[in-house]
Amino acid sequence: MLTSTYASNYPSSFASSIVTDGNHKTTTLLNPIFLSFARNNKLTPRETQVMKVLVTEGLRNDDIAALLHISPKTLKNHLACMMKKTRTSSSRELQAKFFNFAMQALITSG
Secondary structure (H helix, E strand, C coil): CCCCCCHHHCCHHHHHCCCCCCCCCCCHHHHHHHHHHHHHHCCCHHHHHHHHHHHHHCCCHHHHHHHHCCCHHHHHHHHHHHHHHHCCCCHHHHHHHHHHHHHHHHHHHC
16 A cells, blocks of 8 residues: 655655756755745655756756656656645746745745
8 A cells, every 4th residue: 555755754864855967956045945845735755856856957847857767757747746736737836836935935034
């Protein structure tokens, strides 16, 4: 039986780790915001990883899938689940929702 595990159930080292091929890195400043966004929207660790790449790299879906070593169909499934959880209808709207969340987090923390 499969059970879903959310980002809040994983050690912080997993959630703060990112996919890297030597050129792609997430800024340290955004890691806590990604974690908070993931917890608030009940994203899985893999969905959180997809979100990080989607937001920070600005790549096409095929390139994101290749970077994460998954098929484009698997990426589309992750995106569909993420959009359902965040009540968004496109990856651009998903990115916008994250950016709005990040701005609020930065404004309230300062």
